[in-house]
Amino acid sequence: MTWGARDLTITYGEDTALRAVSVECLPGEILAVVGGDGAGKSTLLRALAGIGIPHQGTLTLPDQGLTGYVPSEGGIYRDLTIDEHLDFVSTAYGLTDWQARADDLLTRTDLAAFGDRLAGKLSGGQRRKLGAAMALLPRPELLVLDEVTTGVDPVSRMGLWRLIAGAAAEGAAVVFATSYLDEAERAGTVLLLHEGRVLAAGSPADVASAMPGAVTESDQPGSPERSWRRGRRWRAWDPKGIQSREKVSLEDAAIVAELVAAGEET
Amino acid sequence: MSAIDVRSVTRRFGSFTAVDTVELTVEPGEVVGLVGANGAGKTTLIRMILGLLAPTTGTVAVLGSLPTRELRRRIGYVPQNLGLYRDLTTAENLEFRAAAFGGSPAASPFEDNGLIGDLPLGLQRRAAFVAATQHDPEVLVLDEPTSGVSPLARSKLWNLIREQAETGAAVLVSTHYMDEAEQADRLVLMSRGRVAGTGTMSDIIGDIGAIAVAAPRWQEAFDLLDGSGPPVTLSGRAIRVLGADLAAVELTLAQAGIAAEVRSVPATLDETMVLLDS
Numbered sequence: 005m006t007w008g009a010r011d012l013t014i015t016y017g018e019d020t021a022l023r024a025v026s027v028e029c030l031p032g033e034i035l036a037v038v039g040g041d042g043a044g045k046s047t048l049l050r051a052l053a054g055i056g057i058p059h060q061g062t063l064t065l066p067d068q069g070l071t072g073y074v075p076s077e078g079g080i081y082r083d084l085t086i087d088e089h090l091d092f093v094s095t096a097y098g099l100t101d102w103q104a105r106a107d108d109l110l111t112r113t114d115l116a117a118f119g120d121r122l123a124g125k126l127s128g129g130q131r132r133k134l135g136a137a138m139a140l141l142p143r144p145e146l147l148v149l150d151e152v153t154t155g156v157d158p159v160s161r162m163g164l165w166r167l168i169a170g171a172a173a174e175g176a177a178v179v180f181a182t183s184y185l186d187e188a189e190r191a192g193t194v195l196l197l198h199e200g201r202v203l204a205a206g207s208p209a210d211v212a213s214a215m216p217g218a219v220t221e222s223d224q225p226g227s228p229e230r231s232w233r234r235g236r237r238w239r240a241w242d243p244k245g246i247q248s249r250e251k252v253s254l255e256d257a258a259i260v261a262e263l264v265a266a267g268e269e270t
Numbered sequence: 271m272s273a274i275d276v277r278s279v280t281r282r283f284g285s286f287t288a289v290d291t292v293e294l295t296v297e298p299g300e301v302v303g304l305v306g307a308n309g310a311g312k313t314t315l316i317r318m319i320l321g322l323l324a325p326t327t328g329t330v331a332v333l334g335s336l337p338t339r340e341l342r343r344r345i346g347y348v349p350q351n352l353g354l355y356r357d358l359t360t361a362e363n364l365e366f367r368a369a370a371f372g373g374s375p376a377a378s379p380f381e382d383n384g385l386i387g388d389l390p391l392g393l394q395r396r397a398a399f400v401a402a403t404q405h406d407p408e409v410l411v412l413d414e415p416t417s418g419v420s421p422l423a424r425s426k427l428w429n430l431i432r433e434q435a436e437t438g439a440a441v442l443v444s445t446h447y448m449d450e451a452e453q454a455d456r457l458v459l460m461s462r463g464r465v466a467g468t469g470t471m472s473d474i475i476g477d478i479g480a481i482a483v484a485a486p487r488w489q490e491a492f493d494l495l496d497g498s499g500p501p502v503t504l505s506g507r508a509i510r511v512l513g514a515d516l517a518a519v520e521l522t523l524a525q526a527g528i529a530a531e532v533r534s535v536p537a538t539l540d541e542t543m544v545l546l547d548s
Binding site: 043112127163174183190191208233234258 | 428
């Protein structure tokens with residue numbers, strides 16, 4: 005079964021958080037939703053998590069109880085232990101025979117040794133891993149993760165990645181939000197979101213190759229609106245250029261997508 | 271003279287050694303990226319460079335002297351939480367900072383008269399950067415300066431950081447992300463309190479490798495390899511196995527009857543950090 009949204013529009017008062025966003029979440033696949041602050045990532049993920057937000061368009065979602073969701077903040081009780089969190093989830097979801105899976109999830113997140121530690125005493129990375137383990141306990145068909153790796157150090161991040169990939173391997177459709185493109189490149193499909201609109205979607209290679217115009221590298225700054233730094237050198241976008249064989253990075257393609265969007269507004 | 275000169279610095283907290291005989295220099299005009307996992311000692315090192323913490327042994331010199339309170343006027347610092355007063359406007363934040371650090375406040379980088387805490391994160395980050403650089407510091411210390419902003423906003427922040435370096439500031443940037451580490455002239459990788467590598471990203475990765483496995487049905491191969499011991503992750507549809515032997519991975523797959531293409535590839539910076547830490 006494919007989950008997702010078609011022509012999803014969500015408004016908060018006068019603000020349009022999402023404009024006609026369509027997205028497909030396939031079982032066994034990982035989708036990265038990429039964008040900065042205010043892009044609409046959290047709104048899209050909340051909608052996919054089945055949190056009842058008034059919307060226009062169609063949402064196709066699993067039955068209640070078959071979605072795992074880790075919000076960008078909260079969801080963890082500081083004065084409960086790790087074990088108590090999983091116990092809580094098992095009761096809330098009415099799970100039976102869950103202990104072996106809980107043990108496995110804690111082992112894979114390097115939390116097994118801290119079962120009786122209060123969540124308030126965990127590091128940020130450990131809390132994010134606990135959140136992911138809780139979401140995975142009921143074997144969700146759709147796993148929705150909002151910036152679970154933001155501010156998390158590389159070692160914990162790798163642990164989270166292992167867990168996310170494991171969930172997809174089990175057949176879950178996984179959606180995660182990030183503001184980093186090196187992380188998005190780990191996903192099979194990328195959805196570039198900016199001010200509530202989809203700027204590009206597809207595999208990281210497709211998004212990069214669909215970029216209009218050409219990006220070149222130079223020792224000199226180009227036009228201030230269309231050039232940016234990469235280390236000591238500059239990258240510049242020529243809307244009418246033809247891309248040479250030099251590979252475009254996903255980051256370049258994302259910057260260009262934002263420049264195109266800004267150009268359309270003016 | 272190096273703008274930041276850390277010589278054989280060790281810092282202990284009780285019996286715990288947070289920073290262990292670390293050497294680090296940053297020259298004027300240079301952007302150095304400080305990378306490493308949590309607990310690697312990055313924050314402790316930065317606190318010593320800012321003069322907030324004294325080394326147990328060794329010396330920290332900033333602009334040729336001990337990092338005193340007076341010297342802080344010549345240093346710009348943007349902490350991870352930005353250090354802005356959320357219930358002041360951008361202009362008021364800049365005025366306050368100018369009053370503390372000397373000089374006149376810079377013009378606000380954008381038009382907005384609202385409280386800074388209500389602005390989008392990208393604008394808050396730009397304001398924090400202007401607040402930290404309006405006194406023309408000779409040393410600039412930035413902690414994850416572009417976390418949470420869009421790719422274009424990130425590239426604009428890096429334009430500002432580069433401008434500072436090109437006018438002679440020595441810039442030290444602490445980061446967890448490769449997108450950001452790539453922008454530095456040179457990286458210093460810390461692991462368990464020590465400097466584990468220094469140079470460009472490829473210098474640091476050196477010959478540390480990973481095994482990439484491409485299987486028609488990656489899910490099946492992932493399940494198998496994830497249970498086999500070494501850390502396993504995914505990049506697109508390719509499985510990556512860390513710290514394992516190519517022949518062993520091939521054998522594991524063959525014994526399970528899974529057809530796959532297995533090859534050795536260079537590790538990423540993240541993977542290198544995981545391997546150094548394990």
